[in-house]
Amino acid sequence: MRSAVVAAGVVAMAAHASAFVPTMSAQQPLATRANFLRSAGAAAATAVVAAAATGPVAPASAAPLPAVGSAAPDFTLPSNDGGKAYSLSDLTGTGKTTVLYAYPGDFTSGCTIEARGFQKDIDRYKALNAQVVGMSVDSAEKHLDFKKKYGLDFILLSDKNAVVADKYGAKLDIPIIGKFANRITYIISPDGKIEKVFTDVESHVAQHSSEVLAYLESKKA
Template sequence: MSLQIGQLAPDFELPASNGKTVRLSDFRGKNVVLYFYPKDMTPGCTTEACDFRDYHQQFADLNAVILGVSTDSIERHKKFIEKYNLPFLLLADEEHKAAEKYGVWKLKKNFGKEYMGIERSTFVIDKDGKLVKEWRKVKVKGHVEEALDYIAENLKQ
């Protein structure tokens, strides 16, 4: 299944860092910034999470929730949240089912080794559950501000 802008975003159900199981559809009525990242506690992922943390209130002011997704366990997510004081939910996609639905589970290469992993990507889903914007192969620097600007300009209340 390929994702199409303007179509309903694929729903999923994953365990969340708050101890609950959440579905994307639970957030209807709010804009959702769904970001997939490779691994907790790594430099790029930490920078991205802290950028989302630092702009969390501005997203909230735009009726937007932030959901971070990686294949890390809930236990690792909780440590990541505690260490960096992250105010949003992290979802554990240990079997990479959501990552596959969004087309971000990819063959990666690093230091000559090939392996499957998450390609850093962000999706904006409007309050009706429609996919309205995507960024793939995200470069961390300036990305969170770009996502915030997109929502501010395109998804006004």
């Protein structure tokens, strides 16, 4: 399981290299961004080659994926909500099911598709008494730009050094590029327990929100 999740993370990193280059602005013209991504792709390819040689494994201290039924690891992180910090208890204290999704980076193709998918379905989540919360290594400021550009009506948490991703078994260290959060989604019950973990997200990111909703709706049946 761990090796499969790590492999998916390396593929995601190659596809979404722009997440880790802070000089690219979301406001740049499309042609400029396209040129940037072509050059960034070369850096990503180099990283993947290095990963193949050294092994794209998480650090020895990285936690395993949390087990279903176990307590979700606690955290407090700043957000796109004016920099306001949210803890796990803040989220579970609402009495809602929390859909916590870890992802590589704002403004990247797969992550944008994933976020917009959650946003498209946001009213259905609310009807199911569920809240969507994203988490990546991006800053709160970049999260705010991402939220504004795509009209995202949910919280994005800034896990700058992937400390919380580590606790959730989602942290990856990729040679040359560095630390990031793998694309994994956790369903956390109002009592703070892990209900379900989605690890195979990268292969069908555009349909991911639909599968999360299907799970939540099955609980109501």
